[in-house]
Amino acid sequence: MSRILRVAVAQMGGVQLAETRTQVVARLLELLREADATAATFVVFPELALTTFFPRYWFDEEAELDAFFEREMPSAETAPLFDEAQRRGIGFYLGYAERVETKGGVRRFNTSILVDRSGRVIARYRKIHLPGHTDRREGYPFQQLEKRYFEVGDLGFGVSWLDDALIGMAICNDRRWPETYRVLGLQGVELVALGYNTHDVNQYHRESKHLKMLHHFVVMQAGAYQNGTWIAAAGKTGDEDGHELIGGSCIIAPTGEIVAQTVSDGDHVITYACDLDLGIEIKQNRFNFEAHRRIEHYGLITSQLGVVAPEPPDR
Ligand code: CDT
Numbered sequence: 001m002s003r004i005l006r007v008a009v010a011q012m013g014g015v016q017l018a019e020t021r022t023q024v025v026a027r028l029l030e031l032l033r034e035a036d037a038t039a040a041t042f043v044v045f046p047e048l049a050l051t052t053f054f055p056r057y058w059f060d061e062e063a064e065l066d067a068f069f070e071r072e073m074p075s076a077e078t079a080p081l082f083d084e085a086q087r088r089g090i091g092f093y094l095g096y097a098e099r100v101e102t103k104g105g106v107r108r109f110n111t112s113i114l115v116d117r118s119g120r121v122i123a124r125y126r127k128i129h130l131p132g133h134t135d136r137r138e139g140y141p142f143q144q145l146e147k148r149y150f151e152v153g154d155l156g157f158g159v160s161w162l163d164d165a166l167i168g169m170a171i172c173n174d175r176r177w178p179e180t181y182r183v184l185g186l187q188g189v190e191l192v193a194l195g196y197n198t199h200d201v202n203q204y205h206r207e208s209k210h211l212k213m214l215h216h217f218v219v220m221q222a223g224a225y226q227n228g229t230w231i232a233a234a235g236k237t238g239d240e241d242g243h244e245l246i247g248g249s250c251i252i253a254p255t256g257e258i259v260a261q262t263v264s265d266g267d268h269v270i271t272y273a274c275d276l277d278l279g280i281e282i283k284q285n286r287f288n289f290e291a292h293r294r295i296e297h298y299g300l301i302t303s304q305l306g307v308v309a310p311e312p313p314d315r
Contacts (some may be wrong), residue, residue, distance in 0.1 A: 003276040005165045007191065007232045008040035011249035013266035014240025015052045021077040024050050028081050028094075031269055036088045038271035041117065042162065043085075044234040046249075047095035047127075047172045047195035048110065050078070052241055054097070055132065055149055056142040056199075065149060069099035069108060073121065086119030091162050093234075095171060095195035097150075098126070110150045112169045112195060116162055123160040125169035126153030129177050140203045142243055146173075157183040165190055165276055168229075172196035175233070176219050178226070179301070185227030186289065190276045192223070196235040200244040209246075216248050217258065225256030228279030228287055238265035254279035 010031035015024055028045060035043045048054070054068045073096065074082045085092055091114070098111035110127035130152055132144030157180060159168045168184035168191070175194055184192060198216060200209060224231045230253060237247030249262040251272045260270040283289075 003164055005042055005163075005191065005274045005276055006038070006040045006271055007230070007251060007274050008035035008038060008043045008269050008271040009232050009234045009249045009251055009260070009262070010035060010043050010045050011234055011247060011262045011264075011268045011270075012046050012049060012236045013238045014236055014243075014245060015049075017052050017241050019052070021050055021075075025078055025081055027267055029084055031267055032081065032084055032088070032090060032092070034269040035271060036090060038269065040269075040271045041090055042165070042167075042191075042193075042232075043090055043092040043269075044193045044232045045092060045094045045195060046234045046236050047112070047197050048097055049094055049195065049236075050096050053197040053236070053243075053245070055145040056241075056243060058136050058143055058145065066099060069097040071099050071101075073098070073113060082115065082119045085115065086117070089117045091115055091117045093167075093169060093193035093195065093232075108150050109153060110146060110171060111153075112171055112193070114160055114162060114167060114169060114193070122162065123158060123167075123169065124155060125158070125171065126151075126155050127171040127174065128153040128157070129173045129180070131173040137203065141201055142199065142203065144203055157187075159184060159187040159189050167191045167193055170194045172198065175223070176215070178223065181223035181227045181229070185229065185287075188283075189227065189229045190279060191230040191232060191274065194220075194231060194233045196233060197240075198235060198246045200246050212246055213248055216246060217250070220250075220252050221256040221258065224252045224254055225282070226287055228254045228282035230254060230274045230276070230279070232274075237262070254282050 059065045095112045098109045114123040130146040132146045134148040168189040174180045251260040260272040
């Protein structure tokens with residue numbers, strides 16, 4: 001008998017700077033209800049779902065920056081989402097900016113959590129592949145200050161059982177790196193939940209909209225197929241504070257096929273009945289890691305960071 005998980009991807013239109021947490025949570029609640037109406041039992045929300053994508057702005061004052069961060073989860077403002085999800089028996093993935101106070105000082109991460117159907121946080125992931133820069137870039141259409149505002153995640157790429165589905169998490173830029181999927185794949189992941197915020201233009205080089213979408217999909221389709229896993233990717237889309245975010249939220253099968261995709265520029269739910277056993281054939285044959293991987297030849301992947309090419313021949 002196949003194992004079916006009805007997965008919903010809850011795409012959001014832009015979250016404007018002026019929107020309060022309470023207003024955003026009201027939108028998330030509506031998306032949750034829509035997902036429930038499609039009989040979904042697991043919902044994926046975007047990266048930094050509770051606020052605008054604030055790393056596009058330079059902040060001088062720590063207090064200004066901290067306004068975008070959550071000190072606890074759930075908080076008074078986000079508790080209604082947890083309560084409603086529990087009432088409806090729906091699990092979810094939620095991305096947000098996490099602020100933690102430790103003996104060593106304040107730490108900030110770009111985080112996602114996995115919440116089970118009883119409203120309990122069962123796993124946390126802190127974004128590892130932080131894009132952007134730490135300095136202010138004059139003349140750019142926007143800043144990308146994730147490297148300034150967040151620490152590199154310290155929890156690794158893990159997997160957790162949510163009912164009988166083995167779920168891994170990743171965030172936005174992580175989807176462009178094959179290592180993300182392979183580390184999850186080596187733990188037998190069956191569904192990668194992923195939230196993102198991707199601008200429709202690059203900061204420093206021109207790229208056609210066609211290529212932006214191609215790259216968005218191609219990395220996830222390859223990651224799904226090469227690891228025999230489902231991927232559920234939820235983004236923000238449309239206008240966010242005058243900046244355009246790409247849509248293309250989607251559900252991808254372990255075959256690499258896109259089985260569902262959003263079409264609108266606003267809040268929008270898509271649902272698919274994911275057969276978690278669909279990846280088994282791929283995991284047992286084409287990408288049977290145990291039988292075919294040759295780790296004795298992969299050492300450079302963990303021992304070397306950048307490219308070291310041999311000297312070109314003298315001409
Ligand atoms: N949020 C996020 O990770 N955005 C990145 C932008 C990369 S540009 C340096 C993305 O992969 O879409």
